[in-house]
Amino acid sequence: MATNQAAVVGTHADQHDPALLHHFATKEQQKNSASLGMWLFLGQEVMFFGGMFCAYLVYRYKYFGDFGSASQTLNIWYGAINTGVLLCSSLTVVLAVRAAQLNKRKALTVWLLLTIVLGLAFLGIKGIEYAEKFQDHHIPGPTFAYHGTVPSHPNQQVDPHHAEIYFSLYFAMTGMHALHMIIGVGLFGTLAFWAWRGKYSANYYTPIENAGLYWHFVDIVWIYLFPLLYLIDRHR
């Protein structure tokens, strides 16, 4: 009975911990609950982006040549640099979580701010890419115009309707990804403010960790978007 009591009531020290909400028995349970909530959300996000990846898969399979031609109008350097930028931001997130675990308030704030800077850099480069697409008349809609040949069959003209489908998927997927980045930047901005005010420590850094999970997920989506959108048939 004594052990049961301890399990329900929690350790003596826990009970006075201001970070422990009273509907949780222990700090560990509280942390695991929050973590599970974020992972379930990420599971939902997998299905959310998965739907668009499925649409992309179906149309790429059907119009491979036209998609290859349209893919080559994207600037591979911007895409690769953006991938690098996001990977660096994932590193700064890892180091931010580590700083929180080690009670380093200033370091935590710095790493969070660096993550924001890198996120904004990604969005800036994306903006430049979108501007280029606007100038090239590759934005789907009334202004859309596309002329090109299929990379594997240089005699074959690309059907502009199929190219328009590619760009619709391109803007839908990268646009939704960019929206997630913007939300992430806002989230980290809030965290950076509270981190600077000393809200997070080794005793309580769950928001940092869970926001980190979100950011890593958005990074993983881009890790898949880059080869699928930018690198079709590049060897021709």
Add this chain to the structure above:
Amino acid sequence: MTEPAIPQVATTQDDSPHEHISGIGSSVAIWIALLICTGLTAGVAFIDLGPFNTIVALGIATFKAILVVLFFMHVKYTHEKLTGLVIASAIFFLFILLTLSMADYGTRLWR
């Protein structure tokens, strides 16, 4: 086996295993591995491997995703089994979505 007594004095905040703290060295090592894989993906795209271009590109992307999930998201170091279950479920359902959709569209006799 004797039951543990309820602690009467303040102990460390939880009796559970401590959270894993990432080392700077290992984090940077994973980061460098990810950057190398990115360069590899971009480079291999310019080599003609026929149908294997897509497979290699997605394979490298999946390897990068696994590195991020296991190390950056701390899944390798967590004691919580439920996390792995959620990840496996999400991937499983994604595969159902992709494979059954492709089984449908891929077997239609469109011209």
